[in-house]
Amino acid sequence: MGSLLAAQERMRRGETTAEALLEESLGQVEAREGDLHAFLTLLPEDALAAARQSDARRARGAAMGPLDGIPWAAKDNLLTEGVRTTAASRILGDYLPPYSATAVRRLEAQGAVLVGKANLDEFAMGSSTEYSAFGPSRNPVDPGRVPGGSSGGSAVAVAAGMCHFALGSETGGSVRQPAAFCGVVGLKPSYGRVSRYGLIAFASSLDQIGTLTRDVRDAAVVLAGIAGEDPFDQTSSASPVPDYLAAVEAGGRGLSFGVPPEYLAQGVAPEVRDEVERAAGLLERRGLRRREVSLPHTSYALDAYYIIAPAEASSNLARFDGMRYGPRADGPDLVQAYRQSRGQGFGREVKRRILLGTYVLSAGYYDAYYLQAQRLRTVLRDEFLRAFAEVDVLLTPTTPTTAFRFGENTADPLAMYMADALTIPANLAGLPAISVPGRPAGGLPVGLQVMAPPLREDVLLQAAAELEEAVRP
Amino acid sequence: MAEVGLVAALAGLARLELDEGEAAGLEQDLAAILRHVDRLKELPLGQVAATYWTAEAAQGMRPDAVGPCLDVEDGLGCAAARSGRHLLVPGLREDA
Numbered sequence: 001m002g003s004l005l006a007a008q009e010r011m012r013r014g015e016t017t018a019e020a021l022l023e024e025s026l027g028q029v030e031a032r033e034g035d036l037h038a039f040l041t042l043l044p045e046d047a048l049a050a051a052r053q054s055d056a057r058r059a060r061g062a063a064m065g066p067l068d069g070i071p072w073a074a075k076d077n078l079l080t081e082g083v084r085t086t087a088a089s090r091i092l093g094d095y096l097p098p099y100s101a102t103a104v105r106r107l108e109a110q111g112a113v114l115v116g117k118a119n120l121d122e123f124a125m126g127s128s129t130e131y132s133a134f135g136p137s138r139n140p141v142d143p144g145r146v147p148g149g150s151s152g153g154s155a156v157a158v159a160a161g162m163c164h165f166a167l168g169s170e171t172g173g174s175v176r177q178p179a180a181f182c183g184v185v186g187l188k189p190s191y192g193r194v195s196r197y198g199l200i201a202f203a204s205s206l207d208q209i210g211t212l213t214r215d216v217r218d219a220a221v222v223l224a225g226i227a228g229e230d231p232f233d234q235t236s237s238a239s240p241v242p243d244y245l246a247a248v249e250a251g252g253r254g255l256s257f258g259v260p261p262e263y264l265a266q267g268v269a270p271e272v273r274d275e276v277e278r279a280a281g282l283l284e285r286r287g288l289r290r291r292e293v294s295l296p297h298t299s300y301a302l303d304a305y306y307i308i309a310p311a312e313a314s315s316n317l318a319r320f321d322g323m324r325y326g327p328r329a330d331g332p333d334l335v336q337a338y339r340q341s342r343g344q345g346f347g348r349e350v351k352r353r354i355l356l357g358t359y360v361l362s363a364g365y366y367d368a369y370y371l372q373a374q375r376l377r378t379v380l381r382d383e384f385l386r387a388f389a390e391v392d393v394l395l396t397p398t399t400p401t402t403a404f405r406f407g408e409n410t411a412d413p414l415a416m417y418m419a420d421a422l423t424i425p426a427n428l429a430g431l432p433a434i435s436v437p438g439r440p441a442g443g444l445p446v447g448l449q450v451m452a453p454p455l456r457e458d459v460l461l462q463a464a465a466e467l468e469e470a471v472r473p
Numbered sequence: 474m475a476e477v478g479l480v481a482a483l484a485g486l487a488r489l490e491l492d493e494g495e496a497a498g499l500e501q502d503l504a505a506i507l508r509h510v511d512r513l514k515e516l517p518l519g520q521v522a523a524t525y526w527t528a529e530a531a532q533g534m535r536p537d538a539v540g541p542c543l544d545v546e547d548g549l550g551c552a553a554a555r556s557g558r559h560l561l562v563p564g565l566r567e568d569a
Contacts, residue, residue, distance in 0.1 A: 098547035192528040205526050231535050235528040303510040314487060321488065323562050328553035335488065337563045341553075343490030351489055352502055355480060358487045359503070372513050374523035379516075381524060413502050414509055430527025454527070 001028070001161035004070045004218045011058060011069055018054035018069025018113060021164075022047055025071040025115055028161045036138045038156040040076045041084050042116040047071065050113045057111065066221045068111030073157040073166040076117040077124055078104055078209070079198040087200045088132040089122045091326040091345030101198025102233065103167060103209050103226040110225055115163045119153030122347045123317065124174055124202045126150050127419040130410055131349040139182060141445060145403040148178030148419070151212065155182040158212045165222050166212040171202050172305050173398075173423025175210035176435035180398035180447020183437045185464075187211045187219045188423075190454045191430035192237035194223075195230030203312035206305075206427045216436065216465045220244035223457060242458045252462030253286060255392040257450075258293030263396035263422055265299070271441035272397045279438055279448050280395055282470035288463075293387040293394065297379050301425040304380070306417060307360050307373035308428070313350075314357025320345065352413060381429040388453040393463040397422055398435040398447030422449065432457045434464045438471050479503070 001007075001024065010016045026044055033039060054069035063069075074080060077087040079097035086092045100108070108114070121131040129136045129152035139147040140160040147156045151168025155178035158166050168175040170188040179186025188210040196207055211222040224244050230236045259280050264273050284290050322328035322341025329340035346354070360369035387394060399419060409416040426433040431454055435447040448467060452460035480500045484491050491499065545558055554561040 095551050098543055098550065191526075234535070235526065237528065297516075300513060300516065303513045306506060306510055307513070318488075322553050323560060324553070325551050326553060331563060334563045334565050338488040339484075339490040342488055346489070348495070348499075351491070351495075352499055352506075354487050354489060355483045355499060355503060356506060358483045359479070359507070362483075362486070368514055369510070371523055372516070372518060374525055375518040375521040376513060376516065377524040377527075378521050379518065381527065414505055428527075 001164065001214070003214050004164040005066060005221060007070060007164060008066050018051040018058070019048070021069060022051040022071050022113055022115070025161070025163050029115070032140070032160050032162070035143055036140055036156050036160055037135055038118055038137050038153045038160065038162055039073070039116040040086055040088065040119050040134055040153070043083065043114055047113050047115050054111045054113065064111045067107060067225050069113060070165070071113045071115045071163045072107065073115050073118045073154055073163045074104055075120050075151050075154050075166070075168045077120060077169055077200040078167060079200070080104055080114070080117065083117065085117065085200070086134070087123050088120045088134055089345065089347070089350070090133045091320045091342070093326060095325055099198065102195040102230045104198065106226050112225070118151070118157055118166060121150035121152070122350050123200065123313070124150040124169055124171060125313070125349050125353055127177055127416055128404075128409070129153065130406065131347055133347055136406065139403050141183060142403065142443070145405050145444070146181065148181035148403065150174040152178045154212045155179055155184055155186065158184045158214060164214070165218055167226070168210050168212055169199055170208050170210050170427060171206045171309055172427050173420040175212060176398050176423050176433060176447065176449060177420060179212055179435040181403040181445060183440070183445030185213045185216055185219050185437070186435040187213070187223060188426065188433050189223060189227065189457055190237070190432045192235050193432065193455060193457065194226050195233040195236045197230055197232035201316040203309040204316065205312060206309060208427070216434070216461060216468050217245060217248055219434065220248050220461045237455060239455055244458055244461050247458035248461050248465045250462065252459070252466045253288060255459065255463050255466070256289040256291055257283060257393050257395050257463065258291050258387060258391040259395050260293050260295045260298065260387070262295050262298035267418065267421065268397055268400045269402070272399070272401065272446055275438045275441065275446045276395065276397050276448060279467060279471050283395070283467060286466055286470050288466060291391050293390055295383045295387060295425070297376065297383060298425055300376055301380055301428055302417060302421045304373040304376040304428060305424045306356070307369045308377070310353040310357035311361050311370050312357070314354045314361065317350070317354060377428050380425055384425070384429045384431060385453070392452070392459055394451040395467070396449045396451070398449040399423070402441055402444035402446060426451050430454055432460045434460055436464050436468050436471070439473070
């Protein structure tokens with residue numbers, strides 16, 4: 001399966017149809033879903049109807065744009081009206097949303113064909129999909145290894161050719177990390193660039209919807225399709241959405257970049273570090289200028305994240321109490337019914353984070369933990385802005401290692417959390433960031449991360465396209 | 474730092490029922506995580522302003538506009554239990 005732009009061009013030339021693209025996607029699902037478990041819900045009939053409508057539009061010369069007729073997948077924490085949306089949790093096992101997320105509605109309005117809802121770690125809390133209540137997804141490159149998470153199902157669906165693109169969500173790296181592990185492109189836009197309306201909230205000051213695609217140009221197209229102000233999300237940015245694809249086509253050879261040494265420090269595997277240095281050299285050979293930059297507080301970002309995100313999660317998940325959604329456990333009174341419903345409905349990782357969040361927000365600990373973490377956030381953001389006064393973008397590894405084996409980190413939550421150590425800073429600072437596949441190491445994909453200033457996705461995509469071209473074998 | 478019995482107290486605040494084995498495991502996890510994040514306290518950040526949101530241009534309040542309301546049947550469609558057009562919930566504790 002090629003890129004979505006190539007598929008669109010084939011449709012324009014009459015060489016294929018939306019229905020044929022869908023058959024190709026569903027053929028891959030049939031062949032590989034049993035092994036990979038990318039999806040929690042499949043929608044073959046709805047998708048076929050949407051594909052036929054797209055073909056009818058094209059036949060009468062009314063095709064709607066680059067996404068019309070293109071098969072895609074939505075992470076199952078994005079609300080889809082009338083279609084089961086679980087967040088991979090037992091507590092939402094049968095939830096049928098009464099409305100769709102803005103990003104979903106925008107894609108539907110542009111004719112994109114939704115194939116199904118993709119697996120994830122429960123409530124997007126995890127880095128491997130091992131915390132899905134419905135079983136993990138598997139990495140298409142090596143099914144003995146995790147695909148990353150939490151948007152693991154979305155990454156698997158794209159990497160295995162089950163759809164041309166997917167939406168995921170990020171709180172601390174949940175699009176870029178699985179993209180790196182599965183060898184696809186994962187883009188996290190700036191905070192506010194894409195509406196969060198209809199995204200099941202995990203940590204509201206960090207959450208952002210992102211894209212998983214086969215290449216950078218496709219990322220530009222999908223981002224343009226979902227970005228922009230939304231009256232239903234107060235934090236969505238009112239700044240105009242640039243023509244991202246035109247920015248990519250303009251090229252990024254005049255850009256400058258830095259490789260902060262803190263991102264190559266202890267814990268980063270030698271083969272990952274080597275690939276970043278190799279990529280930096282290739283960018284220089286293409287005419288991009290390298291300058292020294294430093295982000296000294298990077299190593300504290302993980303600590304701040306594991307205070308802020310659980311704090312917000314403990315508040316956001318209070319609504320799941322067995323009254324308004326999902327199954328209700330019996331209890332002699334209201335409080336016991338809450339406790340039993342939540343105790344039975346949530347998995348261990350979600351409970352761990354709710355307890356941690358409750359702790360750091362509790363009387364006597366708020367200043368020491370939560371306030372201190374939010375202050376560090378200011379420091380991290382200021383460091384990034386100083387670095388961006390020197391360079392246009394930053395180049396780093398996406399993850400410290402390549403994909404790990406199932407069970408390798410589940411017994412040690414801190415080890416699991418380390419998988420997001422290099423992606424979290426961009427979430428805390430609200431920056432756009434992207435993971436582009438580099439040269440594999442030991443047969444496993446390696447992700448190269450590019451970060452740019454807030455709302456400069458145009459520059460980010462330009463640099464990412466140069467990087468993609470530079471590292472291509 | 475996690476004290477003995479802390480998880481039980483937090484579970485009460487968070488309205489989470491935990492079995493004994495689960496509580497013991499979570500107590501260990503919580504202690505390990507808090508040991509790790511405790512190093513944040515060493516940073517001299519007392520004079521630094523906190524950043525709670527990174528949105529460049531929050532829209533503020535949107536103008537009031539009358540729009541279609543969510544259908545009651547849709548709204549109640551996923552309720553755990555209902556009575557007619559209302560959510561049905563267990564009774565409150567008499568001693569609460």
